[in-house]
Amino acid sequence: MLRENTTPGKLIIVEGIDGSGKSTQIDLLYKWLQTQGRSVYFSEWNSSALVKSTTKRAKKRKLFTPTTFSLIQCTDFADRWENRILPMLKAGVIVLADRYAFTAFGRDVARGVDRDWVRNLYSFAIQPDVALYFRVPLDIAIQRITSARAQLKYYEAGMDLNLSDSHIESFKLFQDRILTEYDNMVGEFNLTVINGNLTVQAQQRLVREIIKNELKGWQGLPTPATGPHPQFMTDMNTGKGVS
């Protein structure tokens, strides 16, 4: 179980398998909320500066086991949680997160760790006000991923699970397991399902409707009379792509 949000901020997150289109959607949402004059902060999965060198070393040398992978990613999340996400929520900011604890619940369980164990790891985190789950059929996601990128990386393709010698085949089997986990989380964590087959614009229209409803009558942290400081905005642009 995740904690209830008792902060004055709003937590909005997106989830979905690689190639589901969630990053595109949250990027459009972020820009739209800024245009609306809202105080928005963006946080991306696997982006803690403190943990980065460890993740990089372990990936490069293939040192991860399912348990250490899970613990290091949660360490990364905890650093962003303690230093960024929670303080921002307490200040009344809208925090947008590209991937959240549910990514761990999907991937780590697909790698074989215990469901309850990984749920406990993240139990310091807050249940989002809105959790959008972009659902696409596996073959469409794979098509998008393989056309956009030269090669799937080792852990991304789930090669550590020894499901197949082929990166593409392994990726399919791995993502299929994750998809099952996500589908089971819809009820467990009250995820709002968005059909990722719709056009980008049609999805964004739905997303904005949902967020408008959520923010109705809510004030949040006002932007200063001078407008937001450029530093605050650049903080979000920590690189894009699947993490």
Added chain:
Amino acid sequence: MSDPKFYGAGFPYRQIDDLPGKLIVLEGSDGVGRSTQIQLLRRWLEDEGFAVSDTGLRRSKMTQKGLDKAKLGHTLGHITMSLFYAADFADRLENQIIPALQAGFIVLSDRYLYSTMARDIVRGADPEWARQVYGFALKPDLVIYLRAEVADLVSRLIHGRGLNYWEAGMDIHPSYDLYDSFVDYQSELIVLFDQFAQEYGFKSVNAARPIMEVFSDLQGHIRDLLEDQQPILEDDF
């Protein structure tokens, strides 16, 4: 431990049937003399013909550099630190301790999850959360708790390596001086260790005595554990 037992789910994706080795843990406060005793134990056990491997906190090659660097900065949060240490522990457990036990080694562990859990709890972590984080951990065959009062620790450290920032818990008492912080922090940890000693069945040894007296107590506990594995008694040659 031929039939391995875990505190929680263990490593569900890994088949671990038989661990013919023995896992022996030395727990206790900073400055209580654990590493001296481990050196003596290693020598003694090897003399008796046992293969020995030793391990201790922060020795994982995967996390060591990152964790050491994080501890030098001022942004390392308490949850982040807990998890970083848990990752260090998990890496050593899966890649060092368990393989050594599979090969029949005696593994001497300088501290185990009890120390990191105690530190986490003193820093405000939910005790139940901290316990469950270590659900992957293997139950040791023997945990020996080297117990000493804070006054003994102060005396040893002042005459030894001195008081330092982390051992004094300065991160949670930034307005204290090093001495006051050390006394407060280590006292809180001892309260927790005493609780754990009951809960997890540690064998307590009074560490405020000469090194060889403490060592002799440790040998006694370890002999009991290794009862079925007789040392090589060789005639002079």
